[in-house]
Amino acid sequence: MSPQTIEFIQQLINGLSQGAIYALIALGYTMVFGVLRFINFAHGDLYMIGGFAGWMLFAAPENEAKTGMWASLSRSFAAIPPGMPKVLLALALAMMFCAALGMLIEWLCYRPLRQRPRITVLITAIGVSLFLESFGQYIWGAAPKSFPTLIEDPAITIPETWGSISTLTVLTSQVIIFCTTLGLLALLTFIVLKTKIGMAMRALAFNQTACALMGVNVNLIIAFTFGLGSALAGAAGILTSIQQPSIDPLMGILPGLKAFVAAVLGGIGNLAGAVLGAFLLGVVETMVIGYVSPTYKDAVAFGVLIFILLLRPAGLLGKNVREKV
Amino acid sequence: MFERTKLILVACIAAFAALSPLIGGMNPYYFNILISVGISLILAVGLNLVNGYTGQFSLGHAGFMAVGAYLAAAMSLGILFPYLDPPQWAPTAEELAADPQATVAKWTYPFKALWLLFGWLINALFWCHNHIIPLGAALPGWGKFLFALFYGGAIAALAGLTVGVPSLRLKGDYLAIVTLGFNEIIRVVLQSADPVGASRGLPGIPLATNFFWTFTFAALAIYVVWNIVHSTYGRGFLAVRDDEIAAEAMGINTTKYKVLAFVIAAFFAGIAGGLYAHFFQYINPEGFNFMKSVDIVVMVILGGMGSMWGVCAAAVLLTILPEVLRKVAKIEALPEWAREIAENRMIIYSLILIILMLARPQGLFAGWVKKKTRPA
Amino acid sequence: MSAPLLDLDNITVQFGGLKAVADVSFSIGERELVGLIGPNGAGKTTIFNAITGVYRPTAGHVSFLGKKVGHHPPYIITARGIARTFQNIRLFASMTVFDNVRCACNMHLKHGISHALWRGTKVAAEEQRIERDVMELLEIFGLHEQRDENAKALPYGDQRRLEIVRALATKPKLLLLDEPAAGMNPTEKVELMKLIRFVQEKFALAVLLVEHDMKVVMGICERIVVLDYGLKIAEGTPGEIRANPKVIAAYLGKETAA
Ligand SMILES: Nc1ncnc2c1ncn2[C@@H]1O[C@H](COP(=O)(O)OP(=O)(O)O)[C@@H](O)[C@H]1O
Ligand SMILES: [Mg+2]
Numbered sequence: 001m002s003p004q005t006i007e008f009i010q011q012l013i014n015g016l017s018q019g020a021i022y023a024l025i026a027l028g029y030t031m032v033f034g035v036l037r038f039i040n041f042a043h044g045d046l047y048m049i050g051g052f053a054g055w056m057l058f059a060a061p062e063n064e065a066k067t068g069m070w071a072s073l074s075r076s077f078a079a080i081p082p083g084m085p086k087v088l089l090a091l092a093l094a095m096m097f098c099a100a101l102g103m104l105i106e107w108l109c110y111r112p113l114r115q116r117p118r119i120t121v122l123i124t125a126i127g128v129s130l131f132l133e134s135f136g137q138y139i140w141g142a143a144p145k146s147f148p149t150l151i152e153d154p155a156i157t158i159p160e161t162w163g164s165i166s167t168l169t170v171l172t173s174q175v176i177i178f179c180t181t182l183g184l185l186a187l188l189t190f191i192v193l194k195t196k197i198g199m200a201m202r203a204l205a206f207n208q209t210a211c212a213l214m215g216v217n218v219n220l221i222i223a224f225t226f227g228l229g230s231a232l233a234g235a236a237g238i239l240t241s242i243q244q245p246s247i248d249p250l251m252g253i254l255p256g257l258k259a260f261v262a263a264v265l266g267g268i269g270n271l272a273g274a275v276l277g278a279f280l281l282g283v284v285e286t287m288v289i290g291y292v293s294p295t296y297k298d299a300v301a302f303g304v305l306i307f308i309l310l311l312r313p314a315g316l317l318g319k320n321v322r323e324k325v
Numbered sequence: 326m327f328e329r330t331k332l333i334l335v336a337c338i339a340a341f342a343a344l345s346p347l348i349g350g351m352n353p354y355y356f357n358i359l360i361s362v363g364i365s366l367i368l369a370v371g372l373n374l375v376n377g378y379t380g381q382f383s384l385g386h387a388g389f390m391a392v393g394a395y396l397a398a399a400m401s402l403g404i405l406f407p408y409l410d411p412p413q414w415a416p417t418a419e420e421l422a423a424d425p426q427a428t429v430a431k432w433t434y435p436f437k438a439l440w441l442l443f444g445w446l447i448n449a450l451f452w453c454h455n456h457i458i459p460l461g462a463a464l465p466g467w468g469k470f471l472f473a474l475f476y477g478g479a480i481a482a483l484a485g486l487t488v489g490v491p492s493l494r495l496k497g498d499y500l501a502i503v504t505l506g507f508n509e510i511i512r513v514v515l516q517s518a519d520p521v522g523a524s525r526g527l528p529g530i531p532l533a534t535n536f537f538w539t540f541t542f543a544a545l546a547i548y549v550v551w552n553i554v555h556s557t558y559g560r561g562f563l564a565v566r567d568d569e570i571a572a573e574a575m576g577i578n579t580t581k582y583k584v585l586a587f588v589i590a591a592f593f594a595g596i597a598g599g600l601y602a603h604f605f606q607y608i609n610p611e612g613f614n615f616m617k618s619v620d621i622v623v624m625v626i627l628g629g630m631g632s633m634w635g636v637c638a639a640a641v642l643l644t645i646l647p648e649v650l651r652k653v654a655k656i657e658a659l660p661e662w663a664r665e666i667a668e669n670r671m672i673i674y675s676l677i678l679i680i681l682m683l684a685r686p687q688g689l690f691a692g693w694v695k696k697k698t699r700p701a
Numbered sequence: 702m703s704a705p706l707l708d709l710d711n712i713t714v715q716f717g718g719l720k721a722v723a724d725v726s727f728s729i730g731e732r733e734l735v736g737l738i739g740p741n742g743a744g745k746t747t748i749f750n751a752i753t754g755v756y757r758p759t760a761g762h763v764s765f766l767g768k769k770v771g772h773h774p775p776y777i778i779t780a781r782g783i784a785r786t787f788q789n790i791r792l793f794a795s796m797t798v799f800d801n802v803r804c805a806c807n808m809h810l811k812h813g814i815s816h817a818l819w820r821g822t823k824v825a826a827e828e829q830r831i832e833r834d835v836m837e838l839l840e841i842f843g844l845h846e847q848r849d850e851n852a853k854a855l856p857y858g859d860q861r862r863l864e865i866v867r868a869l870a871t872k873p874k875l876l877l878l879d880e881p882a883a884g885m886n887p888t889e890k891v892e893l894m895k896l897i898r899f900v901q902e903k904f905a906l907a908v909l910l911v912e913h914d915m916k917v918v919m920g921i922c923e924r925i926v927v928l929d930y931g932l933k934i935a936e937g938t939p940g941e942i943r944a945n946p947k948v949i950a951a952y953l954g955k956e957t958a959a
Contacts, residue, residue, distance in 0.1 A: 038498065039498040039502070041498075109679055109683070112683055113682065113683065116686065117686075118497050118498070119380075119382060119497060120682050120686045121682075122382065122497060122498050122501065123626055123678060123682050123686075124678070124679055124682040124683070126384075126619070126622075126678065127675045127676075127677075127678030127679040127682065128675070128679060129675075130619065130671055130674060130675035130678065131672065131675035131676060131679065133671070134669050134671035134672040134674075134675055135672055137669060137671075138665060138666065138669050138672055253615075257502065257505070257506075260502060261502075264499070293517075295513065295516070295517045296513060296517075298509060298513060299509065299510045299513040299514075301506075302503075302505075302506030302507070302509055302510050303506075303510070305502065305503060305506055306491060306503060306506065306507075309491070309494065309495060309499065309503060310491050310494075313494055313495070330820065331820065549818050549819075552817065552818060552819070552820050553814075553817050553818060556817040556820070556824060556828065557803050557804075557806055557807060557810060557827070557828060557831050558807065558810055558812070558813075558814065558816075558817035559817055560796070560800055560803055560804045560807065561804065561807050563793065563795060563796060563800075563804075564793050564796075564804045564807075566795070567792075567793035567794050567795050567796065568791050568792075568793055568794070570755065570775075570787075570791060571787065571791035571792070571793065572776075572793075572804070573754075573755075573774065573775035573776045573779070574753060574755075574775055574776075574779055574784070574785055574787075574791075574868075575776075575779065575784075575804055575805040575807070575808070575867060575868075575870075575871055576776050576779035576780050576805065576807065576808030576871050577776055577804065577807050577808070578774075578776045579776070580774075585814060631795070
């Protein structure tokens with residue numbers, strides 16, 4: 001294979017692992033949009049909270065001097081040797097924490113506003129987002145924190161017998177990110193398609209009034225949707241931190257916006273679309289970084305957003321809906 | 326009635342002129358706050374036309390301010406823009422000398438063709454800029470400053486047009502994010518634009534903004550926006566906000582109104598940016614990021630979207646608030662946590678937003694001044 | 702017969718698999734008052750939307766004043782002289798009664814944005830003229846005393862009448878009224894119909910009226926078009942419609958069921 005092709009494959013791999021992170025966040029946007037028709041601006045910050053939940057639980061050096069239950073818990077978690085079990089434990093804990101927080105936010109801030117104009121809910125969501133960011137800065141400080149090592153992250157060596165591909169660099173973390181994402185996607189697909197609560201979610205996305213009339217507990221389903229979406233965002237927070245072990249309270253803003261773009265790209269409200277859009281965006285973004293200039297990294301997503309909204313506002317897999325007059 | 330608004334405007338400007346020498350000798354710290362208040366007024370009143378009266382949720386107002394600030398500064402400093410090179414279709418002589426087999430990859434041609442298309446457009450804009458600069462430089466004294474301000478405003482308005490047109494099909498949340506995206510794109514472009522200092526920022530802008538000009542432009546912004554929304558012509562903005570389908574059915578070109586709102590707001594944001602640049606004498610792309618846009622949006626929401634005096638009050642309040650909080654953070658008697666919160670004003674802003682939306686979504690000040698309904 | 706004012710030529714409007722309107726053709730002459738009736742869901746509102754450009758017909762076309770309306774946006778169609786009211790009232794909720802009507806005068810302004818910005822002398826004269834026109838219209842419908850009230854604070858019947866006033870302020874040649882008497886009691890209905898007749902004559906309008914009350918429709922319309930399931934099943938004078946067996950079967954049969 002020519003060096004160009006290898007280079008291209010390398011970018012593709014980096015893009016897919018970035019896309020996996022976006023996919024996990026984008027699913028939350030799209031699920032919430034499906035049931036509530038609004039964009040949860042604060043969703044990107046739950047990804048940040050996921051990272052910090054992991055940090056709080058596993059960063060023993062920071063808690064060394066402290067006493068109390070939390071510190072000792074954290075110390076015993078930190079004592080676990082790096083490896084896959086530790087990653088899974090961190091994922092599970094962060095997902096639970098984020099799910100609880102997501103449901104709490106829904107209950108406190110969004111539920112009272114359900115019958116209000118969408119703009120009111122949008123502003124509230126912006127407020128929640130700003131609150132999580134600034135409150136994070138207040139308790140954790142604005143400076144980046146180094147994330148504890150959950151697993152060693154060596155490049156995976158590709159056997160010489162595979163020929164020139166062996167010059168590719170594939171990180172362990174990339175494989176973990178990719179596989180975990182696929183696993184979570186499979187789980188989500190199962191929940192949405194095969195369980196009763198998933199069916200209720202889909203029904204709710206279709207017609208809320210009819211759902212309520214048929215005896216579906218709308219509040220419960222909406223809370224569950226928030227929990228599910230937030231859990232996925234939390235998982236994304238942990239997975240990113242494995243690869244880039246530096247977290248800060250504002251780290252959710254850009255991935256959040258980009259995941260939103262991914263959701264719109266795929267067709268907001270459409271789960272498969274969100275995943276497709278996320279992988280596309282991840283790949284395009286790394287290609288731009290690799291082939292054009294890293295400066296434009298953050299502008300790519302917005303460029304994509306503007307294009308897609310101009311050419312196909314319903315997204316790649318979305319359907320156009322007309323307002324009934 | 327119709328004469329009265331004009332009369333008030335003239336009286337205000339005269340008062341500013343009279344006050345100007347008095348205020349010039351003020352404590353620089355308070356003078357700083359005063360000018361910031363004037364700039365916030367212009368920004369908030371302009372954004373209120375888009376977010377309040379027209380009901381479009383723009384979250385990228387700082388982007389237009391950046392355009393105005395940078396172009397006004399470029400005018401004052403006489404910065405010319407170097408033209409972009411056309412794309413390279415074939416290897417250069419040097420490359421061929423190094424490697425006779427050198428080629429330019431064919432697959433890049435379509436991208437280069439696309440680049441060429443925009444390249445021309447950008448170069449044409451640069452050409453205009455480079456030819457307008459000497460015109461401004463030739464003007465004496467205040468003329469040069471005003472020319473720079475209006476130039477910044479005009480280009481910001483042009484940016485408003487470019488943002489407004491594609492954003493028209495979008496509503497609510499989508500529009501918010503697209504405008505935010507434009508804001509980020511403008512920031513990223515400025516961060517890599519070498520002639521204006523890239524991410525280092527642009528220092529050395531001459532000091533020209535004073536009390537008189539800042540508040541004259543604030544008064545003008547209020548006057549213009551007030552006049553528009555109270556005229557039959559401008560009721561179209563409110564009609565777009567209330568019900569787009571009904572507005573279209575009443576012969577109102579909703580597209581035109583939305584773009585117009587963007588353009589007018591962007592113009593004033595550009596002026597505000599120019600005033601800012603010529604007061605603080607240094608601008609940096611980070612100063613016009615998304616958080617700055619949020620600041621302005623919070624003013625409009627707190628004041629009550631579509632309430633002129635409410636928004637003005639909120640603009641004044643929120644510009645002073647950080648300074649007050651800074652003072653509060655220094656009070657020794659307060660507990661540590663309270664002082665830290667006071668230092669982090671965003672916690673307070675965000676809580677205000679959430680509580681306001683839950684308890685009083687029409688804004689803090691809306692409805693305090695009884696709405697006038699009769700036309701002129 | 703001279704060229705009709707409005708002509709629908711084989712209009713079809715489809716929503717996904719549903720043909721809300723299928724191959725409907727009819728025309729309206731100048732100063733004619735035509736009724737459009739049919740059971741709920743027959744496609745009457747959809748026809749209004751197709752005429753005013755809110756929806757684009759899937760097939761067929763609408764001509765107005767001998768010219769095809771094509772795919773113009775609604776505001777241009779309104780500017781050509783078609784005004785409408787909405788079945789589900791769509792007043793401008795944040796505005797007063799007066800301002801609601803004033804908005805509809807927007808289209809006829811002779812000055813542009815620059816004058817509005819500076820309040821030139823032109824503006825003052827024009828604002829006065831508009832105020833006169835608006836008040837005159839409001840008086841016809843007895844709404845002049847509520848001019849400064851919020852439009853959404855009006856009683857339901859007044860809101861419906863305000864919608865008509867607002868539509869009239871665009872100075873149309875053809876007025877489309879979508880169930881203007883819905884929710885009114887019989888006396889109010891009769892009053893409203895008289896008023897509609899009155900403005901139709903005063904402003905030389907053609908009117909297309911959707912109304913469920915058969916007695917009312919038969920009483921004031923010169924001609925009636927009947928729709929059912931998106932199809933035109935009959936057209937004719939009130940007498941002919943009353944005797945049409947298809948109409949009796951489709952319409953009356955449904956009405957008892959509904
Ligand atoms: N925007 C739309 N999307 C899907 N179906 C629609 C839409 N508008 C109308 N319909 C359907 O078209 C049919 C005709 O509706 P409509 O014209 O409102 O009937 P009418 O006004 O005669 O009661 C109904 O079955 C309605 O559900
Ligand atoms: Mg109808």
